[in-house]
Amino acid sequence: MTDVKDKTAAFVRAALAQRQPDVLTDPHLKDSAVVLLLYPKEGQYCVLLNKRSMEVEFNKGEMCFPGGSKDPEDADLWATALRETHEEMGIRPEDITILGELSETNTGAGFRIHPYVGTIPYPYAFHPSGIEIAAVVEVPINHLLDKRNYTEEMRMRMGVLTHMTTYTYNDHRIFGATARILRQFLDILEQSGWPKEA
16 A cells, blocks of 8 residues: 555645645735645545534634644744644644645635645544544545535625535535635646546
8 A cells, every 4th residue: 555655645746746826915814724634545545624613713613624824933834734733633743744735715704725735644543622623524535526526606705706616525515715725636636637546
């Protein structure tokens, strides 16, 4: 499995390196960062998501990537992503290998989200925060790519008619900024020739 893992990580890294991520320049947006983590599980690659608890300030009960807002002591947004991922999921920064970055997106709450893509060794002993995280959800990439598992529609977002995707996995709905980041990543994989058996 190690050889397959290394080849898949190299594939994702190369696919991301072919594109220049877009950066939002609105100075009024608050900085935040997330990590889209992927790893092999039971013969296929999965993406790590978590369902937020009802005790958090933002995105109550929603499906999200590990991450959060930048603290003044964070050296940069990668440091923010690593710190938040450790706080939320118990994943040690040294266990994350960065594979690339995605274009930024903004939220109705006034955040600029900088998405990183990374991988971790698996199996991994997650230690989710009892306060912030209601559930750890591992979603196979090929499930997300299956047209039966998502819907697309045009909706108004911040006054602009926007193409929106909503994913479903078991009884979970993935929408909003998380779905936009996910769609961007999956489009890159497909355009680069993602192997369906991965």
